[in-house]
Amino acid sequence: MSSIEPSAHLAEVRYEIRGALTRRAREREAAGETVIKLNIGNPGRYGFATPAHLREAIASHLVDSEAYGHEQGLDEAREAIVAQQRARGAHGIDVERVFVGNGVSELIDLSLRALLQPGDEVLLPSPDYPLWSAATLLNHGQPRYYRCLAQNAHLPDPDEIEALVGPRTRAIVLINPNNPTGAVYPKALLERIVAVARRHGLLLLCDEIYDEILYDGTPFQPLAAVAGDHPCVSFGGLSKVHRACGYRVGWMSLSGDPRRTADYRDALQLLAALRLCANVTAQWAVRPALLDAPTIGELTAPGGRLHDARRIVLDHVAASPYLDVVAPGGAIYAFPWVRADALPQFDDTAFALRLLDEEGVLLVPGTSFNLAASRHLRFTLLPEPAQLVEVFARIDRVLGRMAAEARPVASAVA
Numbered sequence: 001m002s003s004i005e006p007s008a009h010l011a012e013v014r015y016e017i018r019g020a021l022t023r024r025a026r027e028r029e030a031a032g033e034t035v036i037k038l039n040i041g042n043p044g045r046y047g048f049a050t051p052a053h054l055r056e057a058i059a060s061h062l063v064d065s066e067a068y069g070h071e072q073g074l075d076e077a078r079e080a081i082v083a084q085q086r087a088r089g090a091h092g093i094d095v096e097r098v099f100v101g102n103g104v105s106e107l108i109d110l111s112l113r114a115l116l117q118p119g120d121e122v123l124l125p126s127p128d129y130p131l132w133s134a135a136t137l138l139n140h141g142q143p144r145y146y147r148c149l150a151q152n153a154h155l156p157d158p159d160e161i162e163a164l165v166g167p168r169t170r171a172i173v174l175i176n177p178n179n180p181t182g183a184v185y186p187k188a189l190l191e192r193i194v195a196v197a198r199r200h201g202l203l204l205l206c207d208e209i210y211d212e213i214l215y216d217g218t219p220f221q222p223l224a225a226v227a228g229d230h231p232c233v234s235f236g237g238l239s240k241v242h243r244a245c246g247y248r249v250g251w252m253s254l255s256g257d258p259r260r261t262a263d264y265r266d267a268l269q270l271l272a273a274l275r276l277c278a279n280v281t282a283q284w285a286v287r288p289a290l291l292d293a294p295t296i297g298e299l300t301a302p303g304g305r306l307h308d309a310r311r312i313v314l315d316h317v318a319a320s321p322y323l324d325v326v327a328p329g330g331a332i333y334a335f336p337w338v339r340a341d342a343l344p345q346f347d348d349t350a351f352a353l354r355l356l357d358e359e360g361v362l363l364v365p366g367t368s369f370n371l372a373a374s375r376h377l378r379f380t381l382l383p384e385p386a387q388l389v390e391v392f393a394r395i396d397r398v399l400g401r402m403a404a405e406a407r408p409v410a411s412a413v414a
Helices: 008-012 020-030 052-059 075-087 103-113 130-138 158-164 187-200 223-227 258-274 286-291 305-319 348-359 385-413
Strands: 098-101 121-126 142-147 169-175 203-207 232-237 250-255 377-380
Touching (some): 008 130, 020 348, 075 098, 075 232, 103 130, 103 203, 103 250, 103 258, 121 130, 130 142, 142 158, 169 187, 187 203, 223 232, 250 258, 305 385
Parallel strands (some): 121 142, 121 169, 169 203
């Protein structure tokens, strides 16, 4: 009998954060080896606990969670999201323009499915979080990438963004604070990007899942407040700031002039209804998460675990003869690169495989984030700081071996 062929549409889709390297790591673990995993931003796997008052909110509402909920989310949850967005300066927000989903991942897909016609283009950052590229492709769109280069502190150039706009361009995607780079976009930069969107009538889509994870006083500027009456979709959730990935609760809020987005809002509502509703049980945690006292600050302030992990990364990169990095202003990742003067010939994917095989460390090569000719590596700041010290020792050992192997080749050429 013939085999079942998957959709050819998947040929362009990649998600190496959980791809071949991760499968290889599982094989090594099954063989009894220990692997240090730095590939996924999953706080619960590294000993971070969801705040107790969020658990208590869920437990006290279990009896209220046994029926389908409203397709856009519980009223109580959406009202809390509206309150947060209004406090941040968003325009035109009400509960009918807020959608709760099974994580931001589901809502990214819905937002693009409601928007795109076959062949439409979406402007995405490079590097990007690869789900954005995958969702664009799976909804018959075409990604076009604007660069966020290390030499520009991983910030985009609004002029380059505008140069990419064509007759089929529908939206500009921002990830702020950024995954994988940790860049946090200043208000003046956001104002210039909003101006591009205004001139060309483009929808703004801003992934703000790391909005409160900030270091050394770096300010966060919500895009909706800058966009004003221009259409903007802002994404947030419980998974990172509130360390509740497994709850699978995300939200998106549609701001701007409601008259300009009425049809789009209705399309989003239709798609939300087709999947019936999001997980009801965990939505009871939204209100206390957003309206009670924040809990992330103790982790990102000096002396906090995330702050200490970031400092270890910066100190060890500075001491390494092979690495450089732009200090992340936010999020839970670092995105260092291997310097060309230290290793002129470098393949980030080959290195990641070698690091796993020789030293038992799993991280993600930069090419996995739609970054061409990458020399970058992404890893999470979530492990215990002491474990990160060991990780850098192992990284430098592999890079040292690679440099030693390259020297005879260089001498022979000379």
